[in-house]
Structure formats: structure tokens, C-alpha cells
Amino acid sequence: MAFDKMKLRDIEVWDGNFAAAQALRQCQVDVVSAYPITPSTAIVEGYAKFKSDNFVEGEFIMVESEHAAMSGCIGAAAAGGRVATATSSQGLALMSETLYQASGMRLPIVLNLVNRALASPLNVNGDHSDMYMVRDSGWIQFDAFNPQEAYDLNFIAFKVSEDHDIRLPAIVNQDGFMTSHTAQGVATMDDDTAFGFVGTYKPMNDMLDFEHPVTHGVQTEEDWHFEHKARQHNDLMTKAGPKIDEVFADFKKLTGRKYSQVETYDMEDADVAVFCLGTSVETAREVAKEMRTRGIKAGVVGLRVIRPFPFAQVQATLKDVKAVAVLDRSSPNGAAGAMFNEVTTAMYSAENSPLISGYIYGLGGRDLTKVHLVDLYNELDTNVKAGKVTTPLQQFIGVRGPKLAYL
């Protein structure tokens, strides 16, 4: 190969952005088509630097918008390349039309989505509004809680996404700033081991295979559209989950780091649990341990795979819990919380259902403190003792002014 290898220390102190950029380098991504936006900029900037320093053999396509960025990714993926990009917030919003094209065309592309609030008002900080905005786009979605996971999940995403039974694009989410700009110790793989895990990309129906001409992005109307969408949904519902489990198992064999579609912490005997995403999962884990010293059997559930939604695993995880708080870092704007809706739907048909209450928190990067979480666990404990949800179903945490609660 014509590129240089990079020597890494076993533990590097990287922020989530640089960890993701290093993963793209180690996967030897062929094409990055990108329009940088805060807080994801350093990912594509990192790839571009690696390329200019001859650490990757690939193409960096500078485009005029995020819509064009994803369009470039779609073209490159249809041509038969290993493709990735990164974006956040408004960038994802502009990209959203093309996300549906990518998944409908069954193109394995990895998008690092550094979660950020959506304007207006303008805000560059982390919340999950962008993640939820594209939840129905047909992409597989992983969620990293720290920089290590932002690194690891990129390899896992390529391997799942590029599998010929799957051929669906994948998003790796990480919290804007709280992960993307927070440096922590990251256990690395050497270049050969890392590339060996994802392997050389084998495209399917690639347009540059002139022996087998194919058409991408066709029009179907009412005669075939439904069948295509149904097949895509079927593959997400039946094939993606088992493939993700298989790749998680392979990754554990290689690195010792274990991932599950639904991550559980102190849940074996938990009476009360917090269900959330991103860095909040880790802060909640620390608080749950403290609650246990105060006699409250507290646990934490973190959703590692957002799409396909691990319905059965969520049911199995929560069926013996007495009270659960589902946290949404996004304004539901006129409804119950997005994740609250998903979890309650799963538990409605479960063997047993806990008392479930929803909390809106952390919009625009507002801090979720340990004190907030202590109060929340105490509230759940009150619900357990009362045998019912004693508060409105939707409460706001950490917003100034009079306490807000609905439903």
C-alpha cells in the first residue's frame, strides 16, 4: 500500500472527534465528502490531515453544503467505495433528504453525528434533537457515551453496514462537546489489527463494475415502492439486530470491550432505573452507585442501538423494575418525549411493566448534574412506595423559572 502506518500508544488521550477521525483513518475510508460544522468539524478535518500527511489513501471531497456532502457520499458508495462523513444539527437537517436516498439505495455509509441542538435560537452545544430528527430515515443508529466508544463504534458500524445481508448506512452518535471535545483515555488498536477487523471493502452492485451494469436510485411509484420499503424495514427488523450482536461479539473477542444493544448497569436487582442516552448514561451510573449506599436499589439503562430499536431487549431489561425514568435530551414540542414513547410502547405489551415517567433535560447543552439525578432517583423511589407515578408524566429538569410539568 502507498500510505504510511501510524504508531499509536496503547492508551491515547483523545477527544471523541479525534477518536472518530482515527477510526476513519484505520478503516482506510476511500472517500470522505464533507461540509464541516461545529462540533463535528474535527472529524473530517482529522481525516483530511491524515490524507495530506499520507496516512490514508483516499479522496476528500470539499462540497458546497451538507446536502452535497451526503450526495457525494451516495455517489461514491454507489460507485463501490468505503465512504464516511460527519455532521451535526443544522448540517444534518440540510442533509436529511439525502439520508433517505442513501438508505433506500442500500448504500453502506458511516455518518458520525455529533449531536447538537437545532436552532432557533442558535446553539452549538449538545442535545439529541438532531438524532431524533432522522430516527425514521432507515439508517442504523449507534450511540457512544464517551470517546472510547466513539472510536470503537466506527469499526462496528462499518462492519455491520457493509455486510451484504445488511447494506444499510449507519450513524454513530456522540454528544456534542461532552464527548466530541472531551479528552479521555482511549485504548487503541494498532493499524493492522483495526483494519483487519473491518477488512477490505467488498461492494455489491457497484456502478464501477462495468461487467455487471446496474441502475441506482430508480423511480418505482405504487407498483414497487411499498415492496422496497417493506424489504428495507424487514432487514432492519430481522437481520440488523442479529448482525449487530455478531459484530459486537467479534469486537469483544478482539479487544475485550463488550457492547450490547441495550447496556445495563447495576440492573440485576434494581427497583428503580434511569433510561437515557449519551454521556448522561455514565453520570447516572455514578449516581446510581451512590444511591445504593443510601439503600435505594438503583440501576441505569443506556441505549447503545437506537435503530433498529431493540424492542424485546428493552422489555426483558425493564420487566422486573418497579419504576423507570426515561430521559429525553430533546424538546418533544407538543407530545410526550420521543424515547419515553418508545419505551412505554415496548413495555405496554411486556409481561410486566414498571411505572414509567418522562423527563426533558439538557437542551442546548444545559448541564445534567449529579444533584438532578439524585432528586430523580428519590422521585422514582417515592413512586415505588406509592405504587403509582406521583408526578406528572412529563417533567423538565434544569430549566430556569417555575417548574414545568405536563401530562
Added chain:
Amino acid sequence: MLEIRWHSRAGQGAVTGAKGLADVISTTGKQVQAFAFYGSAKRGAAMTAYNRVDDNVIMNHEKYMEPDYVFVIDPALVYTSDVTVNHKENTKYIITTHLSTEELKKAQPKLEGKEVYTVDCITIAKETIGRAIPNTPMLGAFMKISGMYEMDFFKTSMQRVLGKLPQKIIDGNMLAIQRAYDEVK
């Protein structure tokens, strides 16, 4: 858990300093976290950066912190920001200023009764590195006050962290670290 808050202006190198310190500490087997609030993200705007250090993996991602150390690397911020916010009884302050500790406490009464050390990181940086980048001298002062590492180990580690810079700049930084170590009071 050791917790540090940096007060800086965007462009003075607090993020690089916090990440560099995290990198050095990480090589000794400790777990680290370094992050920042960028505020309006404009050069010259007041901002804060943070370090957490522990023996166990750091899972706390809350931004709230009651720091063990406060580093102030721009001399005006003791007047325009509240550098004592979330103070705890044993919080130590290392502040860059041309004033003596006593003069500084008179000028900013909020620091009265607190454990305050002073060092002129700006002048040191100008005279050694050639630019007013006060982050590495602050780390030199921190090594003196905390006794965290031997200077030889710390300087060797920082040479690796600064590895990609021109040799002249690295040499200037080494001098700056040593001078701040010697001059902090």
C-alpha cells in the same frame, strides 16, 4: 478525584494546556478527563477549561465542578470573571499576574482568606516562547505547588506532547515551565 478549573481567554491555550496535562497524567496509569466551555468561541472571549483525574475510570460528565485547583492564565480575569465560583474550603488558586499575592488580594478582595499563589505567566511566556501563551508556564507552577511530578519527568513528558512544534518553540516552553516552577510564590 482531583479537579482543576482553568480561567482563560480563547486563544491563550487553556484547552491545549488541559489536554496536555491530561496526556502526561494518563501515562502514569491514572484516568483523566479534559474539557472546556467555549462560550461564544471568539478569540479573546473569557472561557473555562477543566481537568478531572482519578484512579478509576471517570464517568462523571456533569459540567458542575468544585475544583481543587483554579488556574487563572489571563491577569484581567480575576476582575472580570468570578474565579472563586463553586469554591470549596481547600481550593488552591494559581493566578498569573505581575502583582504580588498580597497586592492581588487587595485588588480583588474575593481572594482574601484563600490559598493563592501568583506567577507572571504572561511575562515568562513572552520572554521564553516569544508569545503570550501562558499555558505551559502555568503547568510548571502547578508542578511546584502540587508536587505532582519531578520536573525531569514532567518536562520530558511535555516535550513529547509538544512534539510536532518547531524545536525552538519546544525549548522555549521548557524554559517557561522551569521559570514558572522557580518563580511561583
